[in-house]
Amino acid sequence: MSDRAAIVIAFAVTLAIVAAVAGLTGGFVWAGLRPDERAAAVELLAPRAGLLAFVGLIATGLASLAVQPVIRTYFTGARRLAEEARIMLDANPDYRIARAGAPGLRELGEAVNTLAERLRGQREEVEARIAAAKASVEEERNRLAALMSELIQGVLVCNAEGRILLYNARARQLFDTDSTTEAAPVGLGRSIFGLIDRNLVVHALDAIAQRCAQGDVDPVVQFLTATRGGRWLRIHVAQVRRHAGRDGAEAAEEAGFVLTLDDVTRAVEDDSRRDRALHSLSEGIRAPLANIRAAVESLLEYADMAEAQRARFLGVIAEEARALSSQLDRTMHEHADALKTRLPLESVLGTDLIGAAQRRIESRLGMRAEVETADASVWLEAESFSLTQGLAYLAGRLKREFGVEQVRFRLERAGRHAQLDLAWHGAAVPPATLRSWEEEPMRAGGEDSPVSFKEVIERHAGEVWHNVGDGARAPCFRILLPAMSAEPAQRRVAPVIDSRPEYYDFDLFRQPGQSPDLDSRPLAELAYTVFDTETTGLEPSAGDEIIAIGAVRIVNLRLLRHEAYEQLVDPRRPLAQASIRIHGITPEMLEGQPTIDRVLPAFLKFSEDTVLIAHNAAFDMRFLQLKEAATGVRFTQPVLDTLLLSEVLHPNIREHRLEAIAERLGVNIVGRHTALGDAIVTGEVFLRMVPLLAERGIRTLGEARAAAEKTFYARVKY
Amino acid sequence: MPHKILIADDEPNIVVSLEFLMKQEGFDVRVAPDGDEALAQMADFAPDLVLLDVMLPRRNGFEVCQEIRAHPEWREAKIVMLTAKGRDIEMQKGLALGADAYITKPFSTKELTARVRKLLGERA
Numbered sequence: 001m002s003d004r005a006a007i008v009i010a011f012a013v014t015l016a017i018v019a020a021v022a023g024l025t026g027g028f029v030w031a032g033l034r035p036d037e038r039a040a041a042v043e044l045l046a047p048r049a050g051l052l053a054f055v056g057l058i059a060t061g062l063a064s065l066a067v068q069p070v071i072r073t074y075f076t077g078a079r080r081l082a083e084e085a086r087i088m089l090d091a092n093p094d095y096r097i098a099r100a101g102a103p104g105l106r107e108l109g110e111a112v113n114t115l116a117e118r119l120r121g122q123r124e125e126v127e128a129r130i131a132a133a134k135a136s137v138e139e140e141r142n143r144l145a146a147l148m149s150e151l152i153q154g155v156l157v158c159n160a161e162g163r164i165l166l167y168n169a170r171a172r173q174l175f176d177t178d179s180t181t182e183a184a185p186v187g188l189g190r191s192i193f194g195l196i197d198r199n200l201v202v203h204a205l206d207a208i209a210q211r212c213a214q215g216d217v218d219p220v221v222q223f224l225t226a227t228r229g230g231r232w233l234r235i236h237v238a239q240v241r242r243h244a245g246r247d248g249a250e251a252a253e254e255a256g257f258v259l260t261l262d263d264v265t266r267a268v269e270d271d272s273r274r275d276r277a278l279h280s281l282s283e284g285i286r287a288p289l290a291n292i293r294a295a296v297e298s299l300l301e302y303a304d305m306a307e308a309q310r311a312r313f314l315g316v317i318a319e320e321a322r323a324l325s326s327q328l329d330r331t332m333h334e335h336a337d338a339l340k341t342r343l344p345l346e347s348v349l350g351t352d353l354i355g356a357a358q359r360r361i362e363s364r365l366g367m368r369a370e371v372e373t374a375d376a377s378v379w380l381e382a383e384s385f386s387l388t389q390g391l392a393y394l395a396g397r398l399k400r401e402f403g404v405e406q407v408r409f410r411l412e413r414a415g416r417h418a419q420l421d422l423a424w425h426g427a428a429v430p431p432a433t434l435r436s437w438e439e440e441p442m443r444a445g446g447e448d449s450p451v452s453f454k455e456v457i458e459r460h461a462g463e464v465w466h467n468v469g470d471g472a473r474a475p476c477f478r479i480l481l482p483a484m485s486a487e488p489a490q491r492r493v494a495p496v497i498d499s500r501p502e503y504y505d506f507d508l509f510r511q512p513g514q515s516p517d518l519d520s521r522p523l524a525e526l527a528y529t530v531f532d533t534e535t536t537g538l539e540p541s542a543g544d545e546i547i548a549i550g551a552v553r554i555v556n557l558r559l560l561r562h563e564a565y566e567q568l569v570d571p572r573r574p575l576a577q578a579s580i581r582i583h584g585i586t587p588e589m590l591e592g593q594p595t596i597d598r599v600l601p602a603f604l605k606f607s608e609d610t611v612l613i614a615h616n617a618a619f620d621m622r623f624l625q626l627k628e629a630a631t632g633v634r635f636t637q638p639v640l641d642t643l644l645l646s647e648v649l650h651p652n653i654r655e656h657r658l659e660a661i662a663e664r665l666g667v668n669i670v671g672r673h674t675a676l677g678d679a680i681v682t683g684e685v686f687l688r689m690v691p692l693l694a695e696r697g698i699r700t701l702g703e704a705r706a707a708a709e710k711t712f713y714a715r716v717k718y
Numbered sequence: 719m720p721h722k723i724l725i726a727d728d729e730p731n732i733v734v735s736l737e738f739l740m741k742q743e744g745f746d747v748r749v750a751p752d753g754d755e756a757l758a759q760m761a762d763f764a765p766d767l768v769l770l771d772v773m774l775p776r777r778n779g780f781e782v783c784q785e786i787r788a789h790p791e792w793r794e795a796k797i798v799m800l801t802a803k804g805r806d807i808e809m810q811k812g813l814a815l816g817a818d819a820y821i822t823k824p825f826s827t828k829e830l831t832a833r834v835r836k837l838l839g840e841r842a
Contacts, residue, residue, distance in 0.1 A: 286802035287729065290823030294735030297827035302742060309738065316731045 003075045010071070011064055070102070077101040080652050081109055087650075088116045090695055091688045092666035093123065154233075154261035157240065162192045162201065165256065174261050175227055185606065187563040189527045189555040192259070194608075196235070200225055204237040205257065212239075224264070232268040236260040280331050288320040288327070295320075347484060350378035350418055354409045357391040361407065365396050368406040375411055378418045379484040382460055389449060390456045393442035394422055394477055402427035408474070418483035421467070423476035434466045434477060518611070518638060519702030523690050526701060528554040528640075529607035530683035532675045533620045534583040536571050540623045545571035546596055547585055549603055550675030552683050553610065557690065559683045565606045566676045568593040583673055600624070600633040610637060611701060615658045615682045617641035638701060642685050644708035649692050651711070661685050721838050722746045724765035726756035726782065727800070728775055735827070736769060743831055753777025757785055760792055767838055770817070772801040772808070780815055787816035796837040800825075 033041065045052070084097045093116065097109035145168075148155055154171030158164055164187065172186040175195050192201065204221045211219035222236045240256045295313040299305075305313075351374050361369040398404035410421040438454040457464050462481040518526070531551035537544035551565040568585065570593045580586060614620045617639050624635050646656045653664075662669050662681050665688040669681055698704050723745045725736050733749055740747045748763050750756040752775040759765070768786070772779035779799055786792050799817040801808060809820045819833055 283803055286823040287732070290800075290802065290825060291729065291731040291735065293824040294732060294739070294827050298735050298738055298742075301827065302738075305738075312734055313738075316734055320731055 007071050073102050077105040083650050083652055085112050090692045093120050094666055156259040158192045159256040164188055164190050164192055171261055208239050231263055232265045234262045234264045284327050288324045291320045292317050348380045348382045348384045350380055350411045351376050353384050356388045360388055360392045361395045367399055370408045372408045372410045375413055378413050380418050380481050386456045390453045397437055398424055402429055417480045420479045421476040423474045425474050431466045520700055522699050524557050527610045528613050529610040530613040530679050532678035534675050536575055536579055540626050546623050547571050548675040550679045552679050554683055564676055567599050569599050570595050596627055597631045600631045604633050612637050612639045613686050615642045642682050644711050645689050647711040648707045720744050720746045722765040724748050724759050724768045726750045727771040739827055753782045756782050767796040770797055770799050783815045783817055
C-alpha cells in the first residue's frame with residue numbers, strides 16, 4: 001500500500017468514527033426528548049441544516065489540513081530514516097542519522113545510531129581477526145611483488161585469454177611509450193596482444209602444447225620480438241596450470257602463461273654488426289683473393305709466358321693485394337666493437353674499478369693508493385675482479401722489489417679506449433721488468449692466482465706497457481682497455497614505485513572471457529575507466545574545449561592508481577580567468593602540450609575494453625562526442641554516471657554533488673579539481689555504490705544503466 | 719674445331735687470368751662484361767661453355783643462367799657459375815637454376831681448367 005493510500009484510509013476511518021460517535025450521541029438525546037421538545041428542536045434546526053452541514057465540512061477539512069503535515073513528517077521522515085540506515089549498513093558505517101524531525105523519529109534515529117555503534121564494535125572485532133589472517137597472505141604476496149620488482153627481467157603473467165594478471169615495473173618499462181602514441185600501456189586486465197603480436201604468442205603456446213604431448217615437463221619456449229618503442233625483447237613463455245580436483249596431476253588445466261622479458265636490443269645490434277663485419281670480411285675478400293690466386297697460379301704454371309702478359313699478372317697481384325689490405329683495415333676499423341672477443345664481461349664504471357683496486361691495495365698491501373685524475377664518465381667492459389687483482393699484483397711487486405710505498409691512479413678516455421695508469425714516484429724500474437712480471441702467475445697480499453696478468457689483459461682485449469716517465473710525469477704502467485661509448489642502458493631502471501600490491505590481481509584468473517553482451521555481466525566483474533575532464537568553460541557547443549583528461553582504471557573492484565592516465569591538452573583558445581580559478585591550469589602549463597586530436601586516440605586506447613564512468617557523465621561525454629567528427633575517435637563503450645546512480649540510491653536526499661556523495665559514503669577527498677583527482681574520487685565513490693546497488697537488486701551493468709536512465713527521465717520531468 | 723668459351727665477368731683483374739688460362743688450354747674465348755652482353759653473345763657466339771660470375775651488372779648471373787636454360791637451342795651449353803659468396807644456399811640456388819658447376823672464389827686454376835675440360839668431354 002502506498003503512503004498516500006494509507007494516509008487517506010486512516011483519515012477516512014477517523015472521520016467515520018467521529019461521525020458515528022456524533023450520530024449515536026444525537027440518537028440518545030433524541031430518544032430522551034418529549035414529543036413537544038422534538039417538534040421544537042426540528043423547528044429550531046431544520047432551517048439551519050445547511051449551515052450545520054457546512055460547518056461539519058469545514059471542520060473536517062480543517063482537521064485533515066492540521067493532521068496532514070504531522071502524518072507527512074512521520075511517513076517521509078521514516079523513509080529518510082530508512083535510507084540513512086541503509087547508508088550505515090552498506091556503505092559508510094561511520095555515517096550517523098541526523099537528529100531531526102518529529103520527536104518519535106528522533107528517538108528512533110538515536111536508537112538506530114546506538115545499534116550501529118554496537119554493530120560497528122562487533123564488525124571491527126571481526127575485521128581485526130580477518131585482517132590478522134589476511135596479513136600473512138598479504139605478506140607473501142608483497143614478498144612476491146618485491147621479488148618481482150627486483151628482477152632485471154620483465155615479468156608478465158596472463159590468464160588463458162591473454163589478459164595481464166601480474167606484471168613488474170621492469171615489464172612496464174620495457175614496453176614504455178609516451179602517452180600520445182596509440183600503443184596500449186601495460187596494465188592489469190589489459191590484453192597482452194596489444195603489446196605483442198598475437199601470432200607470436202599463439203605459436204609459442206602451440207609449441208609448448210606439442211612438447212607437452214611429447215612428454216616434456218614444463219617446457220619453455222622463447223622468441224624474439226621488437227616493441228613499438230624500438231627495443232628487441234627475448235621472451236620466454238611458460239604455461240601456468242591450475243590443478244583442479246583432489247588428486248591433481250591428471251586434472252591440470254591451462255590457467256594462463258608467464259612471459260619473461262629480456263632486453264636484448266644491444267645484443268641484437270651487436271650480432272647484426274658482427275654479421276656485417278663477418279660478411280664484409282668473407283665476401284669482400286673472396287673476389288680479390290681469387291684474382292690474386294688465379295694470377296699467381298698462371299704465372300707459376302706458364303713460366304714461359306710473354307713479358308707483357310707477365311707484367312699484367314704482376315700488376316693485378318699488386319693492385320689486389322693493396323685493395324685487400326685497405327679492405328681489412330676498413331673492416332677492422334668499422335667493426336672493431338663487433339669483433340671484440342666475447343667474454344662474460346660486465347659494464348663497470350671506471351671510477352668504481354679504481355676504487356676497488358685502491359681499497360685492495362691499501363688493505364692487503366699496506367700501501368697508499370691515490371687517485372690523481374679520474375674521468376667519471378668512462379665505462380669499461382671488464383671482469384672487474386681479475387682486473388682489480390691484477391692491479392694489486394703490480395702494486396705488490398713494486399713494493400716488494402723496488403720499495404715503492406705509494407701508487408697513483410689516472411684514468412682518462414683515449415679515443416675508443418680507456419687509459420688506466422698505475423704510476424709511482426721515485427723508484428727507477430727498468431722498462432723490461434713488466435715483461436717478466438706479466439708472464440708470472442699473480443701473487444699479491446697472500447692471494448695466489450693461477451692466471452698471469454698478461455692473460456687478464458688479453459682476456460679484456462687490452463694492452464699494457466711500461467711508460468717511462470719524464471721530468472713532468474712519473475713513470476707508470478699504462479693499461480689500455482676497450483671503453484664503452486656510453487653509459488649502459490640498464491642502469492637507467494625507473495625507480496620502483498611504492499605500494500606494490502596493485503601490480504597484481506590473481507582473481508582475474510577466474511574471469512570469464514570478454515563477452516560481447518556486457519549488459520548481462522555483473523558490475524563487480526567489469527573493468528572500468530573512471531575519468532574526468534577539465535575544460536575552458538561549460539559550453540562545449542559554444543566552443544569550449546577540453547584542457548585536461550584524467551583517468552584511472554577499476555579492475556575486479558580495485559582502483560588501480562598506478563595505471564592512471566593524465567594529460568594536459570592545448571585547447572588552441574584562450575582560458576577564461578574564472579575557469580583558471582577552478583582548475584588551476586594556467587596558459588603557460590598548456591604551452592607545448594598535444595592538441596585534442598592527438599590525445600583522444602591515446603585515451604581511447606587507454607579506455608579500450610572498459611566501461612566508462614564519470615560524475616555527471618553527460619557533460620564530459622558531450623565534449624568527447626563533439627570531437628568525433630574532427631578526430632574520427634568514437635567512444636562507443638557503455639557509460640555509467642555516478643550522479644545518476646546516487647539518485648537511484650538516495651532519491652530522498654537532495655544533495656548529489658561529488659563532494660557531498662563522497663562525504664556521505666565516507667570517501668576521502670584529495671586533489672579535487674584536478675582531472676585525475678576527481679577521477680579517483682569518482683572511482684572510490686563508485687566502488688562504495690556497488691554493494692548499495694546490489695541491495696536494491698541492481699547487479700548487472702544492464703540493470704544499473706536502466707535504473708540510471710529511469711531517474712534521468714524522472715529528473716528531466718520535474 | 720676448338721671449344722668456345724664465354725667469360726661473363728665484369729672484373730678485369732679476374733678476366734685477365736681466366737682469358738689467359740682458357741686460351742692456354744686452346745679454347746676460343748670471348749668476354750662479356752655484363753648480363754645483357756652475355757645473353758647477346760649466347761646468340762652470337764654460341765659458346766660450348768659459359769664461365770658465369772654471379773655478381774654481374776645489369777642482369778645477375780642467376781638471371782642469365784635461368785634465361786639460358788629457358789632457351790632449348792642453348793641446351794647443350796655448359797654453365798659454370800663463379801661466385802664470391804661462400805654460402806651453401808646460393809650454391810643450391812645456382813644448381814637448381816641449371817648450372818652444371820658452381821665454383822666459389824678463390825679457386826685453384828688447375829681445378830677450374832680440369833672442371834672445364836671434364837664438362838666439355840675432353841680428357842683432363
